[in-house]
Every structure is written in C-alpha cells, then in structure tokens.
Amino acid sequence: MQEHSEHHIVPKRVYALVFTTLIIMTWVTAWISTVDLGPMNIWVALSIAVFKASIVVLFFMHVKYGTRLTKMIVCSGILWLMFLLFVTMGDMWTRGWMGVPGR
C-alpha cells in the first residue's frame, strides 16, 4: 500500500450507498430481534452493530483512505476495548465451571 497523502475525495455515491445500508440494517436488526434465535439473538444484534460501525469508520470517517498509521491507531484502540470486554466477560462466563473447594 502506498503512503500517499494526496487528498482523496470520496464520491457522493459511496456516501449514498453507506447511508442506505445503515438505514436498512437498522430496520433489519429491529425486525430480527423479534425472531427467536435463542442465545444467538444478542450475537446477531451485536454483529449487525459491528458491521454498521465498521462501515461508518471506513467510509464516513475516511479510515479506508487514511494512512497506515491512522489504521494502526484505530485497530489498537479496538484491540484494547476487546481486552476490556472479553477478558472480563471470560471470567463471568467461566465462573460456574468449577466448584469452589470447601463450599
């Protein structure tokens, strides 16, 4: 990938496409919440949210057209958020797996 910083002007059609996708996904996620998927409901809802957030970051926030340094900074922030969420939730999910000695 080239490190050129000539200003990239994103065509308006890209914004229109991202916008339409975001609106459609909002109503899809509202509808799908009424369908019984068991424990998968929360994961489907969060996956759709992650997808929506990703296209906002890539296109509205121009990270797709940004330098590698910008991309690395964004990814590192997301990585640290994942540490916060998954390390703590890993504890929550696995607490019941083993009995507590002496109880």
Next chain:
Amino acid sequence: MSSHAASSHTSAVVGHEAAHDPNLKHHFENADQQKESASIGMWVFLLTELMFFGGLFLAYFVYRQWYPAAFISASNKTDVLIGAINTTVLICSSLTMALAVHYASLGKKQLLVFFLIATLLLGGIFLGVKGYEYHDKWVHHEIPGEHFECEGCQDAGHAQLFFSLYFGMTGLHASHMIIGFGILLVLIFQANRGDFTAKWYTPVEMFGLYWHFVDIVWIFLFPLLYLIDRVGRPLL
C-alpha cells in the same frame, strides 16, 4: 468579508519570504503533515472516549449476565419504534455531516453551511425525541430511586440497575451531542465567515470524526437497550 481575507493574505506574504499558507503552522513541514497530525490527535482522543464508553458497556454486559430476568423485563419497557426512528434520524445526521466535510473539501461554502445546519437540526430532533422518552420514563416511575416502579417486572430491585445504565449511557451520549451542538454553532459561524477553504478545513473534518463517533456509540446502544430480549413480542 473579502477585504478581511485579502488583508490576512497580504500580511502573510509580507511576513514571510514567499507566499505562505496562513493556516500552515511553523512547526509543520507541510500541509499534509499538519493534517495527518490533527487527524491522529483526534483519533487518539476518540480512543480515550471509546474506553470511557467501553467501561459502561462492560458494566451493562456484566449485570446482564448476573441478573438476566431483571434485564429482560426492564429492557422490554423501552419503545423499539421510537428507538429505531431515532437511530434513523441520527444516521441521517451522520450523512449530512459526511456531506458537510465533502463540500468543505470542494470549497463549496454555501453547501458546507447548509449541511452543518442540517446536522444541527437532525441532532436537535434526536435529542427532542430522547427528551420525550425520558419524560415517558418519568411519568411511569421508571427512574431508579425511592419511587421506582416497574409494572410486571421480575426482580424489580435489579431492574433498577438496567434503568441506571439506561440513563447513564444515553445521558452520557446525549451530553456528547450537546457539546457537539456548541462546536457546530462555532463551525457554522466560521464557515459562514469564509474561514474554510478547499485547502484547509481541518476543524470541520475533525468535528466530523467526533460526530460519527457519537453515532457509532448509538449504533451499539440501540440494540443493547431496545432490542435484546424482545423475542416473542411484536415489533411495533
């Protein structure tokens, strides 16, 4: 207005050896480096915001894991239709903000001002709807505290936790939008005065990043506060 631009340009030429972009600060090599620095600084700020909101999201996930029955019954008190409409409004404001940056980069002043005002109005509609929802919660005694009531809720004590998180998270989100309104008003004033050109519109672009970030927070709040645990109930 044009005389102001002309005079500042002349003084820049006189003050330096060659014609020099008045918006380029001395400690930067060139305009690209300056812009990249601003962008990275803004992203680092947004990452601190990400961790700030991340702590609240974590609290939500932990308590939801501990008290699922309370969270299921309490989260069914939110109105999906209003939430979905408000999400739509906020996404529209993200689009108008993206277009504002787009027209700023093309140096089209009229359209820049127009889309900044549109962003402000759509944000205002969002907060108005949010205010209506808060009022609704107030009327139904769904504010955590002494007079808390949750009709048909299981484990009403812990249902208060859901509403504490609801008000904490949406309130923090709303306060970010209110701060955004203040910055938007300044930007509209500056844009109208002709401060921004196709070469330099960094404040507009950086504010765009902030506004889209606030939109992203809502993209996650909407499913977590309105949608999860709604199985078996009609959508509208």
